[in-house]
Amino acid sequence: MFGFFLLKLYKNLILDYKFCIFNKMKFMKNILIIVFICLVAYSCCSSKRTLDSNSDTVLNIENDTVIISDDKLEYDIIIIEHGFNTWFETRAKPEEFYSLSFLESKNIRYVIEWNSRVLQPLKYSSNLYEMQINYTQGIDYGFDLNYKLYNYFIFFQNRYNQNLLGGRVPIN
Numbered sequence: 001m002f003g004f005f006l007l008k009l010y011k012n013l014i015l016d017y018k019f020c021i022f023n024k025m026k027f028m029k030n031i032l033i034i035v036f037i038c039l040v041a042y043s044c045c046s047s048k049r050t051l052d053s054n055s056d057t058v059l060n061i062e063n064d065t066v067i068i069s070d071d072k073l074e075y076d077i078i079i080i081e082h083g084f085n086t087w088f089e090t091r092a093k094p095e096e097f098y099s100l101s102f103l104e105s106k107n108i109r110y111v112i113e114w115n116s117r118v119l120q121p122l123k124y125s126s127n128l129y130e131m132q133i134n135y136t137q138g139i140d141y142g143f144d145l146n147y148k149l150y151n152y153f154i155f156f157q158n159r160y161n162q163n164l165l166g167g168r169v170p171i172n
Contacts, residue, residue, distance in 0.1 A: 077145050079152050083159070092151045095143070103146035104137075110153045111135040113164045128160055 115132045117124040135141070135149070156162060157169045 075139075075141055075145060077149060079148065081152070081155070084152065084155055087155050087159075088148075088151055092154075095147055098147065098150070100143050100146060103143070103150045104141075107135060107146055107149050107153070108137050110150070110164050114153075117164075128156075128162065 111133045114129065117129040118132050121129075133149075153164060154170050157164060158171060163169050
């Protein structure tokens, strides 16, 4: 449908051009508008999809949505938070900074507190704590998921001035 519209518009522009010499500027202006619309439509559809060479983990990034999935372990983590990707790419400490056991222990504590706050909507804003996180101790979620989840908790605490574990909020 869109291609037919462009084709019909292009034919009309050619006819305008053949019959009127003074429409050269209008012709070029319309061509530029068509090219601009096509570029905007193309850029809106862009996403990055990468596959970690060491595992079957797929990382799919579209705008402010991050999806990490693994077919072997049957888990997904979906983070939909405006600004998280930019923060993650610019402020998160490198993966080598953390061990898997550190990330797992922190995530267990963060998830327990998060789920507790979800169940107390009168005490904690239901706009911040909308749904529970299903993260079970003892399941090997892999480094990628633990790393991304831990960094989301840091981002969340800093952005919304929350303190999930008490004490000092880590600043990356």
